[in-house]
Amino acid sequence: VAFAYGAHHCLGAAVARQAAVVTLDRLLARFPDHAVDPARGRFAPGGIVRRYESLPFVAEASA
Incomplete structure (x- = not known):
């Protein structure tokens, strides 16, 4: 935003x-058992601000 x-x-x-x-x-x-894998993330192009374009996220809903 x-x-x-x-x-x-x-x-x-x-x-x-x-x-x-x-x-x-x-x-x-x-989702208490969530996991993020920054090694698989892809950074957006550009040199001023370093930000992820995509960041894999895995989660399972709690009961």
């Missing part, structure tokens, strides 16, 4: 980021 910066900074950026954190926390709590 892009929120820009300076005069064009999104007023809801902090709320959106916090919502993403809460959502991920709750989602991962439902």
Whole structure:
């Protein structure tokens, strides 16, 4: 999610980021045996920000 910066900074950026954190926390709590394999991840092209383009994730729901 892009929120820009300076005069064009999104007023809801902090709320959106916090919502993403809460959502991920709750989602991962439902999958306690989750696993991420960063060795199989693929980085997005570009030299300024290093970020994953894909990151394999495996999970099984808890009972």
